[in-house]
Amino acid sequence: MPSTPTLYRGHEGMWMWIVHRATGVAIFFFLLVHVLDTALVRVSPEAYNSVISSYKTPLYGLVEAGLVAAIVLHAFNGLRIIAVDQSTWALRHQKLLVWLVWGLFVLIMAGFLPRHLMVVFGGE
Amino acid sequence: MAAPELSSPLPRTRKRLTPALRWWWIFQRVSGVVLVVLIFTHLFYNLVLGDGVSQIDFGFVAGKWAAPLWRWWDFTMLVLAMLHGMNGMSYLINDYARSKRSRAILHALLGTATAVIIVLGTLVIFTFDPCPQDADPSLLPSFCSEVNA
Numbered sequence: 001m002p003s004t005p006t007l008y009r010g011h012e013g014m015w016m017w018i019v020h021r022a023t024g025v026a027i028f029f030f031l032l033v034h035v036l037d038t039a040l041v042r043v044s045p046e047a048y049n050s051v052i053s054s055y056k057t058p059l060y061g062l063v064e065a066g067l068v069a070a071i072v073l074h075a076f077n078g079l080r081i082i083a084v085d086q087s088t089w090a091l092r093h094q095k096l097l098v099w100l101v102w103g104l105f106v107l108i109m110a111g112f113l114p115r116h117l118m119v120v121f122g123g124e
Numbered sequence: 125m126a127a128p129e130l131s132s133p134l135p136r137t138r139k140r141l142t143p144a145l146r147w148w149w150i151f152q153r154v155s156g157v158v159l160v161v162l163i164f165t166h167l168f169y170n171l172v173l174g175d176g177v178s179q180i181d182f183g184f185v186a187g188k189w190a191a192p193l194w195r196w197w198d199f200t201m202l203v204l205a206m207l208h209g210m211n212g213m214s215y216l217i218n219d220y221a222r223s224k225r226s227r228a229i230l231h232a233l234l235g236t237a238t239a240v241i242i243v244l245g246t247l248v249i250f251t252f253d254p255c256p257q258d259a260d261p262s263l264l265p266s267f268c269s270e271v272n273a
Contacts, residue, residue, distance in 0.1 A: 021216065028209040032237065035202065035245045038185070042248045044256065045182035045263035056178055064177065068167060075164070078156045085153075112172065119176030 012098035020077050023070040030067055061120030065113060072108050076101040148211050155204045162201045186254035186265040195249050202245040210238040 037055075040048040054060055080097045083090035090097060141149065171177055188194040213234050221227040255268035 024209070024212045025216070028213055031205055031209055032241055035241045035248075039244055039248045041182060041185050041252060045259045048185070049181045049263060052180055055180070061177065064171070068171070071163060071167070075156075075160045079160065082153050082156070115172055116176060119171075119178050 012095045016077050016080070016098050016101070019073060020081070023074040026070050027067070027074060056120065058120055061117065064120075065116055068112060068116070069105070069109055072112075073101070073105050076104050152208060152211050155208045159201070159204055159208060162197065162204070166197075166201060182263050183265045186252075186268075189249070189252050190254060190265070190267070195252075199246060199249050202249070203242055206238050206242050206245075210234055 037048075037051050040051055055064065077098075080090075080094070080101050083097065084094045140146075170180060189198075214231065217227055217230045217234065221230055255264055261269065
């Protein structure tokens with residue numbers, strides 16, 4: 001049983017560390033694109049609307065859902081990192097807090113996904 | 125091979141952070157907490173309330189930015205998110221870029237991209253014209269017809 005008390009290796013904290021980096025990079029590159037697409041409001045209403053309409057297609061609807069998922073995970077895990085740095089209790093219970101992060105993530109996505117996917121696929 | 129057992133905390137070998145690194149470390153945490161509030165509200169307002177993503181068009185943006193609160197909201201979000209993202213990417217560059225030269229190049233690219241996006245975004249937010257004269261009136265927010273009439 002690999003239960004030696006190393007702090008992170010191979011356990012919940014290490015996987016969260018990888019998730020935090022991966023989601024952070026994805027969000028960063030999306031942010032660059034998102035500022036550029038929003039900048040089209042300064043070009044013309046037609047230019048902005050035509051690019052934004054591609055965000056409403058099913059493919060981009062799914063990409064958006066993935067981005068919201070990445071943001072929610074990165075946000076809650078970021079708060080966990082701060083907690084683990086600030087409080088000894090949180091440091092001792094960092095694994096429990098990893099599962100709390102996943103729990104909150106599932107809860108938020110369970111609220112968001114049906115709403116968002118109905119808008120994207122509902123064809124209104 | 126099993127990882128070495130960590131029976132007690134290692135002796136203190138760390139060097140103190142430089143003041144700049146220490147400032148960025150604190151900034152990363154403070155901006156992170158603020159961004160959770162700013163971005164969750166942004167996503168809820170744009171993707172959940174109203175008609176969700178299908179409501180977003182030029183008129184929607186114009187309607188939001190008619191209120192100074194949303195302009196400053198988006199400006200704060202832009203600056204904090206870009207700096208938070210830049211600092212995070214800088215951690216990754218320091219971890220993964222192998223040579224001094226590749227680090228320098230990547231940091232230069234990162235700094236340039238960040239500066240360009242912040243300046244561009246700020247200009248867009250604060251020079252935005254909700255009622256451009258030559259645009260199709262049907263694409264503009266309803267308050268433009270009163271202004272242009």
